[in-house]
Amino acid sequence: MSRTCTESDIRRWRASTVDDMTAARRVDRVRKRSIKVEAKVRLLELALSMVDLTTLEGRDSPERVRALCRKAQRPYASRPELPSCAAVCVYPSMVPHARAALGEGSPIKIAAVATAFPSGQLPIALKLEEVRRAVQLGADEIDMVINRGAFLAGEYARVFDEIVATKDACGEAHLKVILETGELGTLDNVAAASRLAMAAGADFIKTSTGKIQPAATFPVVLVMLEAIREHFLETGTKIGMKPAGGIRTAKQALHYLALLAETLGADWLTPDLWRFGASSLVNDLLRQLLWRAEGYYQSPRRFSVD
């Protein structure tokens, strides 16, 4: 299926504006939600099952990736009943090591960042080649970056076409489209880019690479969720959401899930439609879960770094 976008599509995406002040007030209100006892345990476990455990460093090694895979499978060895993470997120070169560690048909997905992550500054042909290679090597999910240069220059059709081409290159693999909201500058841009990405075939929209500050923020996630809601109401298609970067505490994660539940409802409270792009978050989730079970806070040292 070939997707195209018209001038009127673009005008419509651009027309959906956001009032920053009131968006901030909405977010503040969600962050006052007091999530305690049973509800807290339930949401902490859900959050754990939604983590894309991530390592995206120049110094990544096969051994580090193997460690990450082990942690994703079994976040805390003494509590094997806790859920495993949703996925590991790595560079394409690390995909074979992750596949070897997790095995074929693993319930834990392998997500590969591609399209010249994080900047996206390569010719489209090379970006597509990288995507095809990552899928060949065994990636289940591709996290691409949009062409922010083109977006900010107003070349929306080009951004759109690149996403369409990347989606084609993915084949069966799921496509997450990183908007890199920290570079988009305004919530209006975030709203437009979200709509553009979904129309172009994104399975997930994702805030950030984690390499740019600010990364995921509550107002940005609110705006993206509202865009997903509009898309669903128009088309019936459920698009997933992945905030990434800067989510370190269980409290942040719980409030993101509250925002999700109050914006998109019960159907989105699943790893199929929500992921946390994070690494250190897992240990804080574990710490909170063990506090509920054991009555005191564990030393952070009790949990492995990777």
Added chain:
Amino acid sequence: MDNPAPPHPPDTRHRLRLAGALELSPSIEKHPVTIHERYGHFINGELVPGQGDESFATVNPATGATLAQVAAAGQADVDAAVAAARKAHDEVWSKLSGLERGKYLFRIARRLQERSREFSVLETIDNGKPIRETRDVDLPLAAAHFFYYAGWADKLSYATRGAPPRSLGVAAQVIPWNFPMLMLAWKIAPALATGNTVVLKPAETTPLSAMLFAELLQEVELPPGVVNIVNGAGATGNLVVSHPGVNKVAFTGSTEVGRAIMRTIAGAGKRATMELGGKGANIIYADAALDQAVEGCVDGIFFNQGHVCCAGSRLLLEESIAEDFIARLKRRVETLRVGDPLDKNTDVGAINSQGQLRTIERYLEIGREEGATVWQGGACEPPGSGYFVRPTILTGVQQSDTVVREEIFGPVLACLTFRTPDEAIAKANDSEYGLACGVWSEKTSKVFRTAHALNCGVVWANGYNLFDPSSPFGGVRHSGFGREGGIAGLWPYLEA
């Protein structure tokens, strides 16, 4: 041409499962508060039992249980309070320098901040409003008011354009039950900053926070008689405002009572400010940021169960977006939690009294009879006991309907449509009231044109129910006269 239909109208087949999606365990605020069995009055720096035998009960509207018995002040109590205020004014307070008065106000503000949680819990128990609001809005704003007017106390000549500022004397202040502590602060802070002394009568359904405030005044060693508090219902209020020893009357409450007070004090040479009812219009243009405008409607009408004189109780929607917007609003309402006001997650608490509950239910009945479609939503069922109303949206109503013209003072929103800005303005102004309106558009020129054409005291642009002590608040027409807050809030308490 003006309003093209959206190219992809929302498909109503696709439903979001919002209600109950966020399952939360109870999270009850447990900060301890002391509630005495009986309350009297605060006169001349002393908590006194009251001279008469009459008393009344104050109840917890979330349960209907009686909290305490409160003495109703008669003539003797009011005489004593006014005499104490007069003496304190003539001998102490008006003679203090502005700097010294400011110090007391700063002390009150600081102590109010320090004991904020205690006040919040007590206010929530007595009033029924959610702890989230008393904690995050009522008490922080009350303290901010004292801080703000503390700063004015030694700078009054800047408010009088250089003329020597002179106080009026004794101010009789009658406040409502919807924001007991905040209205107390709005009344007492500017009065004290300008050198006046006060006889305050809290509402009979919400006297407890004012009595805790009396204890706070003892704690900060405010000179006796500067603030006096007498409890009681309308009869007591009448004694207070009609007392010949009073120089100034400040009233916040219903238009009906405000009118009666004006009749009572006519010709007595008393200065007056009246902050009365309202029927605020929230105007949503098609070019507004719609999801945020939805939030503004929620802030406008479901804040404090709609017990807000400036509530945005009329929603005026540009016709091209009306259906879409109401669908968005209903989705948002499905996530509002109605329940125990002390639960930190409660969005909509209890209606303040059984009487007010009946009033709201009567209006809904009238609305149905006059042809309105009544929709009620929420994330959960309200508790079985106590006084609760689910957030309510009325559609299919017209300008002539009772529910569009009269102030309901509950979580009830009447939705109407318009096609052009002129029509929006005409409909917004088509009201006896004139307190507050909201305008939502991303087009600044349209916002300003509309705001200037609205005949009311307050206009919010892309926001609603936002308060700041530096910003004057008040109405026109049946919504009253005089301003509270800001520099304008000083003038009613100073000799012209």
